Amino acid sequence: MSYTFNPQKRFLMGPGPSDAHPRVLKAMSTPLIGHLDPQFVQMMDEVKDMVQQTFLTKNELTFVVSAPGSAGMETCLVNLLEPGDECIICVNGVFGGRMVDIAERCGATVHRIDTPWGEVTDVNQIKSVIEKCPDPKLVALVHAETSTGALQPLQEISDLVHNAGSLLVVDAVTSWCGVPLKVDEWGIDALYSGTQKNLSAPPGLSPVSFSPRAVAALENRKSKVQSWFLDLNLVKNYWSGAKRAYHHTAPVSSVYAMHSALSLVLEEGLGNRWERHQNIHQYLRNELETLGFSYLVKAENRLPNLNSVYLPKSINDEAKVRSILLNDFNIEVGGGLGDFAGKIWRIGIMGESCTKNHVNMLIGALKEIL
Numbered sequence: 001m002s003y004t005f006n007p008q009k010r011f012l013m014g015p016g017p018s019d020a021h022p023r024v025l026k027a028m029s030t031p032l033i034g035h036l037d038p039q040f041v042q043m044m045d046e047v048k049d050m051v052q053q054t055f056l057t058k059n060e061l062t063f064v065v066s067a068p069g070s071a072g073m074e075t076c077l078v079n080l081l082e083p084g085d086e087c088i089i090c091v092n093g094v095f096g097g098r099m100v101d102i103a104e105r106c107g108a109t110v111h112r113i114d115t116p117w118g119e120v121t122d123v124n125q126i127k128s129v130i131e132k133c134p135d136p137k138l139v140a141l142v143h144a145e146t147s148t149g150a151l152q153p154l155q156e157i158s159d160l161v162h163n164a165g166s167l168l169v170v171d172a173v174t175s176w177c178g179v180p181l182k183v184d185e186w187g188i189d190a191l192y193s194g195t196q197k198n199l200s201a202p203p204g205l206s207p208v209s210f211s212p213r214a215v216a217a218l219e220n221r222k223s224k225v226q227s228w229f230l231d232l233n234l235v236k237n238y239w240s241g242a243k244r245a246y247h248h249t250a251p252v253s254s255v256y257a258m259h260s261a262l263s264l265v266l267e268e269g270l271g272n273r274w275e276r277h278q279n280i281h282q283y284l285r286n287e288l289e290t291l292g293f294s295y296l297v298k299a300e301n302r303l304p305n306l307n308s309v310y311l312p313k314s315i316n317d318e319a320k321v322r323s324i325l326l327n328d329f330n331i332e333v334g335g336g337l338g339d340f341a342g343k344i345w346r347i348g349i350m351g352e353s354c355t356k357n358h359v360n361m362l363i364g365a366l367k368e369i370l
């Protein structure tokens, strides 16, 4: 038996990963160099610079965790929370729930604000919890909830959180490079993202950034960070230029790919990229609604790059149609999670998967199947 692996080329229109540009794939096959080689160090500095530009931040403590988005989430929470701290976490889907789980493992007392899936957290809900718990260390929200396709407004919440003397922590995994995300302007104190959504790089890395206020909180910790690998005190020196010291071996090829994908974002222009996601979303929405699909999230809170839709009545076995799409048309779309399993599809148009051709292919295939 021979072990060759030659997967079919797929068109990735689910919740991630998304399609990668050929230049990004080619970067992955660049010969390896040592992770402390001055050439690699210079490239890491460029990655940091491009992450700062795309986060719209001047935060010095900005770097890339060598693990997927969930590890970025864990990095933010384990470094900012100590046993006995109080925090507020807003839950309106899978990823808010994951933050609660991590925060509890840190020994924090979590005040959880639940909002029905598909909706966003209202600023008044946070206000009333802050009245009862006046001194939370942080308030955490998911900017783009990939399990439902809801886009959380942050600006008004940011003022409220800062007035309470608390830190604003944001999951920007599915918003970064797809919809407006303005870290400094919005006063976000800690955030994490991922490479495999709108950036269109392979999964496995998580850019993070911490404001000077968050850095001060880190410096005032009384206890050691419970995780060795994610402890910022240890890992941050690894991302500081010439002073670089060995911490772990960077995933060299993945960083090549991320560098290449970031350069493509800057060539396109961040604003143009946001606009492209919005325009293709409108194009997709018209086509889907004509076929009888309807949106889960109301128009003003809709994430353009992740379309959660109920299926037309004529489809009673959604899993079967998704498997025909995959097997006969090589198109991947996502199914629903939690209460929405079997009820909705999650159609991603992220990064390289956000083109008219992708939409036309999907709609053409659906017309044939239906």
Ligand SMILES: *Cc1c(COP(=O)(O)O)cnc(C)c1O
Pocket: 016, 068, 069, 070, 071, 073, 095, 142, 144, 145, 146, 147, 171, 173, 174, 194, 203, 204
């Ligand atoms: C995908 C995703 C994550 C987790 O990222 P992984 O790379 O899968 O670990 C976290 N939050 C949101 C909103 C996501 O969409």
